Amino acid sequence: MNIKKSILVRVRVAFLLVCLFACAIVYKIVQIQFMDGQKWKSISKERRIYYKPVAATRGNIFSDNGSILATSLPFYRVAIDPTVAKAEVFNSGVDSLGLLLSRFYGDKSADHYRRKIKNARHSDRQYIRLNSRQINYQEKKMMAKWPIFREGKGRGGVIFEKVEKRFKPFGILADRTIGFINEDKNGAGLEFSFNNNLAGTDGEALFERIAGGSKPIYDGTDVKPQHGYDIKTTIDINLQDVAENALYKALERTNAEYGCVIMMEVKTGEIKAIANLGKTKGGYIEDYNYAVGNQGRTEPGSTFKLASMMALFEHAPHVKLTDTIDTGNGRYRIKNTYMSDAKINGYGKITVQQVFEKSSNIGVAKLMEENFSQSQQAYVDYLHKFGLGSTLGFQMDGEARPYMKSPQDKNWYGTTLTSMAIGYETKISPLQTLALYNAVANNGVKVQPIIVKEIRKADNVIQSFSTRVLIDKICSDETLKKLKMMLEGVVTHGTAKNILSSDYKIAGKTGTARKVKDGKYVREYSTSFAGYFPADNPKYSCIVIIDSPKGVNVYGGDVAAPVFKELADKAYARDLAMHQPLQARVVPDKESLPLVKAGNFDDLSVILNKIGISNHATAGQDEEWVKVEQQRRSLNFTANPVLEGKVPDVTGMTLRDALFILGNQHLEVNVEGSGKRVQKQSVEPGTDIIKDKNITITLS
Template sequence: MPSNLKEKDNKIKKIMFLFFFILFLLIVLIISIFDTMEEYRRLPSLETSKKELSVRGDIISSDNFKIATSKKIYKASIDTRFLDTDKKELFVRLFSIYSNIPYKKIVEKIDESLKEPGNLVLSYNIDSKTAKNLKELEFKLRRLDVFKAIKVPGGKILRGLTVSESGEKRVYSYEKTLTPVVGYITKFETQNDKTKVKGIKGLERNYDKLLNSSKDGILSGNRDVLSYISFNRNSTIKQRVDGANLVLNIPLKLQKNNEMILDIYKEKLQAQEIIISVMDSKTGKILSLASSNRFNPEKIYQNDIPSLNVNAIEYQFEPGSVIKPIAISLAIDKNRIKKNELFFAYNNKGNVNKDGEFPKGAYKLDRFTIKDDHQFKKNYLTLDDIFIFSSNIGTLQLAQRLTGPEFYEGMKRFGFTRKTGIDLPYEKIGMIPKVWQFSANDKEKEDNVFKATVSYGQGMTSTFMQILKAYSAFNNDGVTVTPKIVSYVEIDNNKYKEDKIENEKIISTKTANEIKRLLIKTVTQGTGREAQIDGLEIGGKTGTAQIARDGKYQKEYISSFFGFVNDEKSSYTIGVTVIDPISTGKNWYYHYAAWSAVPVFKEIVKNLVRLNYLSPKNDIISN
């Protein structure tokens, strides 16, 4: 055979060999891929969907701090049937490092599960950062063959470490701040075994539906061989929508500073509780609503139970003398007081003492004797005397000039026996006598005991917030405002405010200004003198009342100071109530409002100055 033909034949043989070799490799590769797909088959169908869990909305202070927020939590699980027991130690050590769960705890769970192998949840409460780390570990464990495939009819399956969303966790970053107003939540399980939360008290309860108005995200489509969803025009993509956010009128810094003041005075006064609030007199915006009794919503203990209620709206008490300006304003508004009129002090019995003072007044009403605490140096009182020295006898004489229906309707108009409209749940309304009880003796034009006692704040109950709302009229031309904690609701980056907040004209501007004058005089010359601060217009009224329990008055007291503070631009109505301050021993006088509620009021006003909510004309804060 010629050499050129032989050479040609060899080339053909080499090409044929190479062809069959490549074909062989290709067949082996196809078989290998097919076998791998069969061996690690995980998904029963081509179509799949994945949900992205939405979470509850945030509660945010006016200065943009998150008071309450929700974070996703994840669960990590394995199926111990697939765990290679020879590599159990390796898995436990790696999982403990990545999850920060104690080694011993993981070993105990796995050993218990291996007695009856199956699905095992290693943790339900993994944060998002740890979950991300564990998902990285999941791929490493596959490469290390920590889990082994199990034969099943039609092939093999393999299940390793699984990290998935398990629900949400409510986080209160500032712990006790703004409680009990912010409220607390409870957990519940959805039909898909996800942990969700709902509000039980406070803002969490009142706005529960809005906070939980969320929608889970959905991703659905066909899967590829690696279990990834491939998207096309037939796929579904819905982004998750979290619940609405509440943006408050309350700034965090002012609230925390006020709470610090309450903590100091609660210890000093040994009080059961101190409640304060600062409200914009024109708009009703609550800038601060604080209690000395607070709790951490994430860790509620048995001894926290008495602190769970918002006592500013849920605790009903006899308010005492802080009601006097309201009763007096009703008489003024009906023109029942003459200009420069004098009122008998009922203190002319007995002898004048060495200081020229008459005995304290004593007024007989049916079988009751009503007395004054202040000792006057004269037999007759002006309206200013009655007001600034808090005369029970003078006040009840003014109340008797109103008919029963006038007095009853006037008290209701000021907001008593009605909810204030504040955006908190479980608000109480207090109690006053019925209209017919106020009307007894109207025809005979004789004194009525119910009008008398209610006029100085006994024989009735109210809440702290009802009194605060009533006092807003004296600093707002006779108009009461509706207290509001939430400024607006934010849904999907859109802001929504309440359409209309009802404010109510309850007395004339002239009457309101007269009471305002008297409240200012009470601070400059009367029982509220310690509330003065240079450069600011401050007015207010003290009130001290005994606590009634089981129909009897106790040797326990509630001291209050309600009033206002104004500068050239801002106008605030402020209330302070001290429940059961010390009233024995060397500090027995602390139960008087002038020694308890008034100093707290002054510190709250100082806070407003320091944080630039108020600007004194001379920029000096009195000590």
Template sequence: MRRRKQAKKEPLLTSWRFLTVCAFIVVAFASLFARAAWIQVVSPDRLRMEGDMRSLRTAVTSTTRGMVMDRNGEELAVSVPVQAVWADPKQVHGEQSLKKEQAWQALADVLGVPREKLLKQVENPKRRFVYLQRQVTPAVAEYIRKLRLPGVHLRPEERRFYPTGEINAHMVGMTNIDGNGIEGIERSYNDWLTAQAGERRVRKDRTGRIIEDLGVVSEARQANNIQLSIDQRIQALAYRSLKRASEYYRATSASLVLIDVKSGEVLSMVNSPSFNPNNRGQYQSFRARNRAATDAYEPGSTLKPLIVVSALENGVVNANSIIDTSPGWMRLGGKRVSDTRNLGPISVETVLMRSSNMGMVRMALQETPEQLIDTLYRFGLGIDSGTGLVGESPGLVPQRRRWSDIEKATLSFGYGLTVTPLQLAQAYAVIANGGVRFPLSILKREQPPKGEQVIPKQHADSVLKMLEAVVGPGGTAGNAAIPGYRVGGKTGTSRKAIAGGYGNDYVGLFAGVAPISDPRLAMVVVMNEPQGDQYYGGQVAAPVFAEVMSGALQLMNIRPDGAKDEQFNLAGQEAKRVPHT
């Protein structure tokens, strides 16, 4: 018994296993201490960086795109607040959001998309951002907010709205879904209309609340508004009249341009067919083309007044000259040039009033091509108008080393060159303004710019008087007459060129000014490819001119200057009604 007790030994507290464990613990604590000291004292930057990555955020201040307004301050393009619906697929999967099947079905229903499409967009758990739908209304956004779907969020954005719709679609243009201009003024002045968002550095907690504002990173730049020269009252009248006429005559397209003679401002510019800029789903680039500035046509007889100015300036004729158009036709270079009948000896005024091709050819053949081309350039044909409109065409004024007689002849009555409705309107504004050409503008001007005298005033005044005869009795533009106002203008009808010659389609034009006593407005109406028996400019374009010009003169409170005898009689009748005192 005693031997067993002696044989049993007490355990040693300092066995090698215990020492080994203690050594590991000491080393671990020493390592942790060294690491903490290194991070806290020697190299704290990385720790700060890691913390900043989790808490520092850049907050972007909201910005609003500038408005587009007409000359009277009426809004043509504004930005309205909307919401974008986006998802964080990683959060969706991490918080098992997909188990809420009814909520996802409700989300799909309110967005108008299949539920399977939504689920496919968030199926990749490695993605952190995906748009579910852009620019939803505030009501839809509130409904989505109440669904409380983990991983589905809202963010504020803007949607461009155009109150006047298709009336100003070609002029104002439109933006894409990201708010960048893609057509019209929205594109031409995109930088001016676009604001630059400001940035602030903030610190957020894990719930996304801002707990510290660390200051401004970059200052915001406010957007600028644009005030156009367009008068929305006239614009609406012009669009309704042009659209109704183009549909009645089944024209492929139609354009109208109205210019303030005294300032060079474009008061109206419309096209048909148009489009609704508020519906991007139906956007087609060919419908968005501003044809009044981009499409060039052979002007036909509307060019004749400019050729008469050239003849007057170069001494070929004077305002009282008589031109012999007998026998009513001639052959040049194997081609026949003729009038509808033999008009015989007629005045220069009658040449324009009856739109005599023979009279124009007689004058043009006595001028050099350089003289004719120089006059056209001074009227603004063949050059850019400088308005800055998207896709504006300079037209085409021919430049040849050698000119045949038939080429000069056809040029004299508006063939062999192309002009845009905008250029033609500017040319007639020059005639109406006594030979002074103002640079055109689609922006409202505070005061008229300095004009350039491009043709002598006496010649411009002479041709203006002749244009009044064209609208009067015996002229080709009786449909352009406006009761109470003296109006001048010229009709034009040109055949559309095709490969190898001219086809069976026509362009009907009318260009005119009013009131003649003190011209204020110049207008051009173009009907492209009207169908049916009526296609002459005096039939399809002149009535539109009369309707729109009449309304514009009244809206601008321009005093009537015609029918003085009638006004006198009416004044006398009113005087008889007032008892003498």
């Protein structure tokens, strides 16, 4: 066979094979399209149609007065099924629709949107997303009036796909307390702790897979979602704002690592403010709940001395506040270690009252040795009796478990009793410390702190949380009396006398605990102040922690106590119920009128009537705040209105009234001079209030 014939045979064989392959392809197409067509169509439809969860609307989180702390706002993506509209409606409206879309989104031309919609209709595409940008509800209402869209979903084909976003109207205020929850259902704060209530129950709807995504099929089989419940917290927005600002300033001033503040109502246990700020490269943010969680569980230092003294008075009721203890030269040997006091050369011989006021470590240690050296377990038993060995059952997840040693433990040393007595070798969270102080303020009744008051569905209360008593009587009345005198003495004569107030009494205790690094105590401190006010009729208890402050004065009285004072001042100024009633004074000289320039109409009227001074208001006057003018032998009241958004006129007022009014107008107040009344103010009355504006008032 020559070469030509061989090539010809090969070509014919190859051609035959190609023909056979082509026939096989044609056969397979005929089989798929016609013989098995119905089968594949059914499979395609099954895979294209599916049920998809429809997320429920998450419930709101409210403050104590109903202000929204967190809510879900609806946003929408705009899509269209261009095959739905009738030809007349579509053709007459598509040009205008393209122009409106182009103007609204500002990214593509009107011709682009027109062609996109027309091409989709020509291709019989039943779903196209017009733009990935999300629109709000008002924009949705506007779009719903556009050509084609105005026909609605059934006749115009417009599809507004709802997307919900969590929104906090007060920004970062109480950010960590409100918390978050992610797609994996992990999170923190109230959002996480009450997720089962807030989340609701998802629904279910039928969707069809199409090119570029999926579209809903409205066939009546969808299951509507059950929206989440709302929760009402105990947080007071105004006090929360003051707490965060005061804490932030203190942290920034001392370059501290982190800090927290908790303010609680004594009788109810309702938390009115809880702030947590941690240091980052950009400043301080709410990065962790130090007030409640494990990272905030530290050796409390001298604030724990309250528990030790409570145990002492319960165990040895014969010990009096006037009994004396020799603290020596400020250095005391215990086994093979030394304990020292803050004062160089020591305090010498001082009373039990002074031991607490001056926060003498040696004085407390000696009292413990004298009364508990033979019964160390009794001391620990008292701590458990006070509830310090167990959690509070707080409503938010993540409450730290206290660490409390026992004489049976292997790490109970010869120095452990005296170390625990001054706040070392034990760990509790700030909230657990505050609960103890709150119990003293509450005449021995220890209540459970609460932060959520109600779970609601619209106006219907689904579940309410009332005050729960943890311990009916934490100690005897005689012990309480001694403790209260000591706590007040700390502020009047002791380590916190820098926060003594002439308007109301404060009771509390400072704390300065050395930090542990690499198993050794270093010269870094966790500073604190815990207490309550007004001391003679407690309304609020509060604790402030500032960790690792830098500088010269890094004791609790210098760093943490001023934050307590600032928050207490604001709370006192805005709560008239806490103010002591003004005592009426008899005017000895009937020929002269008392010096009254401005103030609260009701207060002034009551006082002047009581002492027999004629007074009257201008006709029609119904303002709460007034100016006072002398008219012969009487005083005339004229309106001094306090307008929202305007700087008020506080000249002539007492400092207390001025602070109350300016504080309610969200102004930062600086006070200069001394005296009882405001002589002048740095910002003219009636001026528009600028956010974070400072105003200086001068007293005379």
